Amino acid sequence: MISSYRSTLLAAVAALCLTPSGLLLAHERQEGGAAPAAAAPAKPVIPEDQLPLDPRFSPDRVKADIAFLADDLLQGRDTGSVGHEIAARFVAERFASLGLKPMGDNGDYLQRIGFQRTERLTAPAAVTISGPGGSTSLVAGVDSTILLGADEGKLDLTAPLVFAGYGLEDKALGLNDYAGLDVKGKVVVLLRGFPETLPSEAAAHLLSERLKTAQDHGAIGAIQIDTDASAKQRPWARRLMYGFQPNFTWVGPDGKAYDDTPGLHFSVGTNDNGAQAIFAGASRSLAQIRKEAARKGARPKGFALKTSVQIVATPVRSMTSSPNVVAMIPGSDPALASEYVILSGHLDHIGVTPVQPGEPAGTDHINNGAMDNAAGVATMLEVARILSQDKVKPRRSVLFVASTGEEKGLLGADYFARHPTVPISKIVGNVDLDMPLLTYSFNDVVAYGAEHSTLGRIVADAVAPMKVTLAPDPTPEEVIFVRSDHYMFVKQGVPAVFLATGYGNGGEPKWHEFDEKYYHQPGDDMKLPFFWRAGARFAEANYRITKAMADGATPPLWLKGDFFGNIVAPNAPKADPAK
Structure with missing residues (x-):
């Protein structure tokens, strides 16, 4: 149940490992989050007839409407x-x-x-990583999932790669994963999830915005790879289960498909085959990056990679x-x-x-x-x-x-x-x-x-x-x-x-x-x-x-000092949390 077209749909193969609808399943665990608390001891259940109900509200009407829908x-x-x-x-x-x-x-x-x-892309879509280790082809539907921008036509693009850590940026939280990086005209490589010490809701918001952040720094595409934690929480095979469902965006009154990151041509998700190829010859290995990311609160710093990516794809739309x-x-x-x-x-x-093959009649x-x-x-x-x-x-x-x-x-x-x-x-x-x-x-x-x-x-x-x-x-x-x-x-x-x-x-x-x-x-x-x-x-x-x-x-008001209120309504009246 999260975000606008590109922040949602590109993130679908990216930051949040979303479902084909562009949303995490409502009760699946967010990557990078803490473990749920232990269940409290059971208490006696209050029977339904002992809980008050205004007689104007009709159980039968609720039933009838649900039954029709x-x-x-x-x-x-x-x-x-x-x-x-x-x-x-x-x-x-x-x-x-x-x-x-x-x-x-x-x-x-x-x-x-x-x-x-927009249909998810398989053949003839192709992703190739080139560098000191030679060229590695990432087979769509096996090693990669591909999503093009809302207005992207036939694409044949080659660009250098830059590792940008988690790709998060927020002054209030002291985050700036693009510090010292030049990603203009390049493709950013991002770790899935977020550091464990970040507040989960703020982190989820930043994840939903991080492809826009990449665009704002001049990136033209994104590739996302697993940390050890994200791979454990959602193995690659599970990601592929949702990797080829159609994606949707609304079309505005001007007839244009909505896209809040038009500067990003594509987003790619890849497995370990792709991740290893991406870090070929790098100053820090993929194993070192993952080991650092596994430390509580650690945020691996970005650096230029020695590899490039070529993506060739043609969207199929209706x-x-x-x-x-x-x-x-x-x-x-x-x-x-x-x-x-x-x-x-x-x-x-x-x-x-x-219908699935072999299922019962x-x-x-x-x-x-x-x-x-x-x-x-x-x-x-x-x-x-x-x-x-x-x-x-x-x-x-x-x-x-x-x-x-x-x-x-x-x-x-x-x-x-x-x-x-x-x-x-x-x-x-x-x-x-x-x-x-x-x-x-x-x-x-x-x-x-x-x-x-x-x-x-x-x-x-x-x-x-x-x-x-x-x-x-x-x-x-x-x-x-x-x-x-x-x-x-x-x-x-x-x-x-x-x-x-x-x-x-x-x-x-x-x-x-x-x-x-x-x-x-x-x-x-x-x-x-x-x-x-x-x-x-x-x-x-x-x-x-x-x-x-x-x-x-008084209408509903954001609370003073709240992370979301400060971002979405910085000039709106605020309420004192203590009152």
């Missing part, structure tokens, strides 16, 4: 598919039936987005389109109605899994995405229903955004955040709903990113009357804050959190079971043991949070 008819709601179009029209009709104002294109609920699809669905409840306070809070959740999923291939993310969209619809029925409407305006292309790299949310149908400067807060787990009686929620803004306090206070607490991030090593749709709003300066059900009241083993058996698999369907009342309670929690954002005298 997760039906086989929709074929997994893949971006650009007929199934997703059906889902988008369903959500639009629900908004219309509630009397919400359409906020898409041309007075409609749909914000239509064009997407460019176009599709898919809509966001956007609606609004106008604010009731004349002084605040021009400010907007957003409740969002992605509507797309991953579609149909290809009747094998299910439809990835219905009942939890991921029909449950989040159903939550949004239930919140919209109750807000639309309130006699006293929220003071600020409330936008509901059911985004597309999340599974392709947060693309629908990124497009909306860059092309909002209201001024981005007037969007003051966002809560994103993605895969709430509704197979147990939750009594806590996790607001990923709560510690960066006053949204943490807003969430905690809003859910307290429900006997629900705000729990800390149970898996900080997974840096989920930078890996879901809300982060696209964060990058535009908007305080935002990603809300999910927590690990409390027996939730931890339920989460582990879902991750292992159902996440991004056909088993994520209506056969799961849903607690429908818990679904209604999750809707109530988000209603309370949305109302608190919309009605507060």
